[in-house]
Amino acid sequence: MNPWMLLAACILAEVTATLLLNKSEGFAKPLYGFASLAIFGGCFIGLSIVLTRIPVGVTYAIWAGSGIALIALAGWLFLRQTLSPVQMLFITMIAVGAVGLKLSTHTA
Template identity: 40%
Template sequence: MSPYLYLLIAIVAEVIATSALKASDGFTRLAPSLVTVAGYGVSFWLLALTLRAIPVGVVYATWSGLGIVLIASVGWIVFGEKLDAWALLGMALIVAGVLVMNLLSKTAAH
């Protein structure tokens, strides 16, 4: 399986886990708490598999950057949290940085 597919699934698992963490209400609700633990476990396992083929800096920048954008989007859509123009600009810059690292940098695995 492609390391980038592992990375994509790791990012999705982390976003699910973080969403469940908010829903767990400080680990006082069992089901979201279990989803949180399982989601982070899957995410880190797949992240470890990704690191076999892609440099750690690229993996972490992609994982954390896209995770930030996705979880902020989930916060906005699911939890009704506000995103102002500055937040949107910041997220656009994060995506731009991830794209530069993955598409233009010679550091990334191709």
């Protein structure tokens, strides 16, 4: 499997798991919390495969940066959390950095 596609799937799963963790309301709704933990576990299995083909620093920077940008967007879209123009600017900068890393990195 293409490691970049697997990394993208792991990032989307991580965002889903984070939204479920929020929905668990501090594990007051344990089904959401346990679903979140299961998805996070799958993310780390996928990430371990990605790390055999993409350098760890690049992988982690893209994982973290994309996750931050997407969860902020999801919070804004689905949870009605506000973002200031300055916050949107910096989230955009994170996304641009993640794309730049992808475009400048060759896989093993």
